[in-house]
Amino acid sequence: MKKPELSMTLRECLSEFPQLEETIYSLIEECVYCEGFKDETLEEVFKAHKLDPEKALKKLLKALEEE
Numbered sequence: 001m002k003k004p005e006l007s008m009t010l011r012e013c014l015s016e017f018p019q020l021e022e023t024i025y026s027l028i029e030e031c032v033y034c035e036g037f038k039d040e041t042l043e044e045v046f047k048a049h050k051l052d053p054e055k056a057l058k059k060l061l062k063a064l065e066e067e
Contacts, residue, residue, distance in 0.1 A: 004020065005042070005057075006054075007041055010038050010041075017060075020060055023059060023060055028049045042060075
């Protein structure tokens with residue numbers, strides 16, 4: 001099964017894992033809808049929001065497991 005990776009863009013992540021939108025929103029709030037961030041990697045998006053990319057990714061993976 002494919003999993004989200006820090007190297008994928010926000011757009012790719014939301015496209016492949018639409019069920020993660022709520023979790024991503026909890027991390028970066030309204031920016032999940034920002035066109036400027038859609039083509040940035042998850043790593044860059046999380047860093048821009050002062051989040052540890054690895055910890056944020058773990059939250060996404062955990063959310064997928066809990067489905």
